[in-house]
Amino acid sequence: MKRTLKWMAIVTMVVLMVPALLMAGGGKEAKPTGPVKLSLWGGFPEMEAFYKYAAEEYRKTHPNVEFTILTHPLREFEQKLSATIPSNTAADIIEISMYANQKFIEAGLIPELPPKVKEYFLAPSRFSEFVKKNNTYKDKLYGLPIFQGRTALFWNKKMFQEAGLSGPPKTLSEMAQYAKKLAKYDANGNLTRSGHSLRLSGQGSGVAEKFWFILYPMGGSILEESKEKGKYHAGYNSDAGRRALKYYIDALYVDKWDSHAIKHDADAFELELTAMFFRESWVIGDIAKKAPSLSYDTAPVPADVRWGRITNPVNLYVTRSCKNPDVAWDFAMFLNEEKNLVWLLDNVGWLPVRQDINLDSVLAKKPQFKAFVMSDPKYEEFGYTVIAAFDEIMTKLAERLVAAFLDKSLANNPAGIAKVIQDAANETNEILKKAKLYGE
Amino acid sequence: MNRMELQKRIFAYSAVIPVVLIFAFLRVIPIFQNFLYSFFNSTVVDPMQEFIRLENYQELLKDNLFLLSLKNTTLFALFVTVFSVGLALLVAVLLATRTKLGGLFETLYFLPVITPMVPVAVVWKWIYDPTYGLLNYFLSLFGIKPLGWLVYPDLAIWAIIIMSVWKVIGYNMIIFLVGIRDIPDSYLEAATIDGGNKFQVFRFIILPLLKPILLFVTIISTINAYNVFTQVFIMTSGPQGAPGNAVRTLVFDIYENAFRYFKTGYAAAEAVVLFLIVLLLTLIQLRTGGKEK
């Protein structure tokens, strides 16, 4: 037995080692002539299909270009970039959001847009003012946008009808009223269906981001730019911030249309355990797969003293280790061609950033996208402030909010709510001070 | 030194040195480099940019999140180690006696160790669900009202302790089974011939002979528990995740500092502190348990 095992081992080793070593992936550089090799790394695995499709289309007119496309889950991808960008071993093109790339841009490790791409980027009505500002750092432009996450309200048509509601809420106070009508309880008074599914827990910045959806229409924001440009302070230590927190506390402990004990988010909506919730456009594809008979629609985020929704654009950057930047940027602009962006929306579900394209063909098939792509001069866009410290601010605020949402004593307690907001804002300002970005 | 001694020495060095060299390259040097970063105001882009001596450490001692992580992790490590080692020993002993379907049981107990984290997290989040969860259902049979396992901070940490014990029992069990198997049959025969019952055999023969193994399992359980990350990360992620700070552990804090807030030096200092704590615990355990026969 031992001898056979030993032989098995040796044979296996030989059999495995030879081909494996022969096929060791290329670390050395290719010969100067020959095909152009372009590598693209992304942090959104669902985009794999899009890049594969676009690469094949590109090769129809550029058959000498060979693509290596790798997508990774975002958290690990950002770690990979931390290792590869400073050591010049990153891919030719990387797909990442501006603020996640910020530390590398600030360190001068990311090249700015070349003139041709800059011209393309600044073409009138191609990209919104928000996006143009988002991609600017010290008056230079970085990154070509490709897709974005935007928020809308998902609402269940059948439940609304049954409750006698004619359409989606237009204001936040309407939303709370509707939620109260749509909530359902069991014999013991426990919530079995939430009127609107709020984001109450979980790590990372998600809780703070969703809080912002309500904070912004109420007039506040996470950060406000100070009179001195490039400096900020907490933008929610105000009536808006307190009202926003009160909105959640009332939902949980006064009007009781949401609770910690039931399911939340897309899963809840698909299982009909909630009547409404805020999310990005990828949910549309998810519902089509998992709950195809769900009767639902989307609507713009309700307004309050102002009207606006979050926008999280993701960009393509050509890195400095790229040997063929012209081809790389050409491909990046190719990805932004109308027919490719239409494919993106139809098949992947993330929204294109580019505005001067016609998406009617997709909207006809999937009208739920309308609430995401619609624009209105009064419907504002807001997004992450592009500073490296922003993630820390959001994450720490999220952690405070999670604790606050669990605190029953905040119900009908304006002083308690004010204190929570004050303490959180102080922390935000401390973080800004440490990063030397604080300004009144 | 006579010839045999010399041969022994040569063998010892020639066996150990290559291994140690590989070790140095793959572990010691990178760890040392990270250790150096803790004395700088490091960022990932420029790790040695600003020498600030012990400032990172001073700030660490004042950092509430670090202290919270330390407290949580210690609590976690204590209970996970005690329960996972104790229960694994129990299972191993039960299985070591002639058990029908013993092989099947071992395989089933080993499954959690190799089941990937994604299905594990989904099922455990369900087990802990306040309304439909298995655990609350089980407790209701005893008249206990439903508890918000992943909702409330004080419960959440227990939820993750239970899940972590579950995941690691099989691993420890295998090690104990190896140890028990290696006990020469003659020892055990002699004991029972002398008239000992099962419990006496266990206490006076098996347990002492298992000491080196028990020590090993306890030490690595402690080290692993202090280094817990993946299950905490995955149980707190997503919209139904447990409250982050409630189950905040040291490695999670290090990860956030290093990769979310890009404070490489600060995270490195934290890693050093974690290392010192674990080293201390390990040395204590080695001292108290490691007296060789």
Place this chain on the structure above:
Amino acid sequence: MIRKIFFPALKYLILSMGAFIMVLPFLWMASTAVKPPSEVLSWPPEFLPRHVTLENFRTVFATAPFVRFFFNSVAMATLCTFSVLLTSALAGYVFAKFRFPGRTALFILVLATAMVPFETYMIPLYISMVKLELVNTFIGLLAPYLIMSYGIFFMRQNVLASIPDEIIDASRIDGASEWSIFFKVIFPMLKGSVGALSIFAFMQTWAAFIWPLIITSSRELWTMELGLGMFQYRFTVDLGPINAGSMLSIFPVLLVFLLMRRHIIKGITLTGLKG
């Protein structure tokens, strides 16, 4: 009489209850792997699929070259396991049975490196790999897994526990060289622990994620775990394919366990302790 029935019954009851909870996620994983997407989301979760489909497996293979990934994972885990076994047994034996200056310090050093979480030093290690031009190579992929601190510690403890000095001394008196003592006398006596260690080393290498992710820049070198990561989207996980892929992924590790088990638990019985 009662004892003959009561204790065994209790034993089986405890073991079975434990086994049930142990196996639950695995059962859910298997059932989700064969469910169509419309059934994946059910609340509370249903374990028995209403329709069984192989669609998820098809999706897995259509998304990326998973056969290649599987092959890479097997090659990587096998080679690393052999390396760990050899280095751990050798070093463990030396630490257990030989005295030399610096032994304790060296051993503590080895053990100490296990106490530092990998993610804290993986970037400096990566930079070393860059300097050695081992980025995106098979060797670079294997590097951190060729050696295992726990392995050395484990073998040392097992040598201490089960190898009496007399046997070694006897072999020396018989004139055997140190190396032949190791391979012919010691190693065979460590069957059980070598078996256990091979399971652990295989498992750990198979499950590696962050290092392979960082070190590779071409699909040809990807492992199963990296492939499965392709189903972890920004805000959701594609449960069908990821569970189907996990089923495939768990299979080799389970196989190694079953193969090695027989080494570990030869015969099971402890005479005189009839259950």
